[in-house]
Amino acid sequence: MIPYARQSIDEDDIRAVADVLRSDWLTTGPVVPAFEEAVARFAGAAHGVAVSSGTAALHAMCHVLGVGPGDEVLVPAITFAATANAVLYCGAAPVFVDVDPDTLLMDPADLARKATPRAKAAIAVDYAGQPCDYDALAAVCRPRGITLLADACHALGGADKGRPVGTLAAMTALSFHPVKHIATGEGGMALTGDAETAKRLTRFRSHGIDADARERERLGSxxxxxVELGCNYRLSDINCALGLSQLAKLPAFLARRREIAAFYDAAFAAVPGVAPLAVRPGVSHAYHLYVVRLAADVDRGAVFNALRAAGVGTNVHYIPVHLHPYYRERLGTGPGLCPAAEAAYERILSLPMFPGLTDAQAAQVVDALAEAVKSRHG
Ligand SMILES: Cc1ncc(COP(=O)(O)O)c(C=O)c1O
Known part of the structure; x- marks a missing residue:
């Protein structure tokens, strides 16, 4: 079975992890800051704070912004639940914003409609690896005093008009889950241009304590x-060594993802009933996912099953968050809240996309989807 995503680990990666296992520091040692600096530099940000997951990065970002009870935070309906969950962790209320039907990115017009005076922040999600239109989102947020944050868990290596992800919002969350651009096992990072914010993120990741163990040892204290209630969201040297080794290969990983996307784009142009999502002009897409939309008369469930039977793993990203039972019961959300997201959800499919996918496998995916769609209209 061709999976829809898979990490690429080589002997260099294994050696890098083994080196840490032979060293003095397993958790927050010298590799953590080295990884933070390297990722931040790659993403164009002044500071990076490594944490135990992308979810932890989102939680830490909301926390240092002071998001709390009584506040609202605007999030797109099409995202992984973690984006909205981070808001709930802070005791605030997520407000679901509809997406642009062509790109499935947060729709600035619906953001303007949904922003109330209680809105403290908006978290834009660079869905599938395509950076949002941050200029348009900021034009809504700035006059209303809403801080714009980025969930770039899909988009490490992406850019908008030459500006890399990591420079497009006040703070930016990354994930290093194995299906993402680089893997650390579990892991994430919060990026920021502000030194004081970075200090607060660092403090939050370690119980709200203001100096780490290595620093205390150095000081002999x-x-x-x-000084505040934080979490244990630390990422270990073991994870960061893997991340640092993976980062060296990120440009090649991104190039391969883009090559596969170009191949799919060209192939599906000739397949009726299959349409890739639109890419905004000026965007450098990082292609965490390659998402197609099936025509209204194609039975998506049957296509999903036919692809599995043909050895092609696919997935659906995402069930709109406001349709999950937890959100329906707790916030009273439900169908009708974000019509574009709900309509898109019925038709989308994520195809295999990862650097190790071979040309022959990509061709197999195209052939299997074309065949499945042809025989499953209506
Ligand atoms: C858009 C988005 N945000 C946040 C996360 C959370 O990242 P993690 O799994 O590292 O906690 C994910 C992970 O899949 C994601 O896709």
Whole structure:
């Protein structure tokens, strides 16, 4: 079975992890800051704070912004639940914003409609690896005093008009889950241009304590001060060594993802009933996912099953978050709230996309989808 996503791990990666296992520091040692600096540099940000997941990065970002009870945070309906969950962790309310039907990115017009005076932040999601139109989103947020944050868990390596992800919002979340651009096992990072914000993110990831263990050892001091309630969201040297080794290969990974996307684009131009999502002009797409939309008369469930039977793994990203039972019960959300997202959800399919996908496998995906769609109209 061709999976829809898969990590690419080589002997360099394995050696890098083994080196840490032979060293003095397994958790927050010298590799954590080295990884933070390297990722931040790659993404164009001044500071990176490594955390245990992309979800932890989103939570930390909301926390340092002061998001709390009584606040609203605007999130797109098409995203992984983690984007909205981070808002709930802070005791605030997520407000679901509809997406542009062509790109499935947060729709600035619906953002303007849904923004109330209680809105403290908006979290734009670079769905599938395509950076949002941050200029348009900022034009809605700025006059209303809403801080624009980026969930770029899909988009490491992406850019908008030459500006890399990591420079497009006040803070940016990344994920290093194995299906993402680089893997650390579990892992994530919050990026920011502001040194004081980076300090607060670092403090939050370690219980709200203001100096880490290595720093205390250097100072020969036992004293530490917990100054706020934080979490244990630390990422270990073991994970960061894997991440640092993977980062060296990121340009090649991105190039291969883009090559596969170009192949799919060209192939599906000749397949009726299959349409790739639109790419905004000026965007450098990082292609975490390759998403197609099937025509209204194609039975998506039957196509999904036919592809599985043909050895092609696919997935659906995402069930709109406001349709999950937890959100329906807790926030009273449901169908009708974000019509474009709900309509898109019925028709989308994520095809295999990962650097290790071979040309022959990509061709197999195209042939299998074309065949499945041809025989499953209506
Ligand atoms: C858009 C989006 N945001 C946040 C996350 C959370 O990242 P993690 O799995 O590293 O916690 C994911 C992970 O799939 C995601 O796709």
């Amino acid at each position: 036992w004293h530490y001060a917990m």
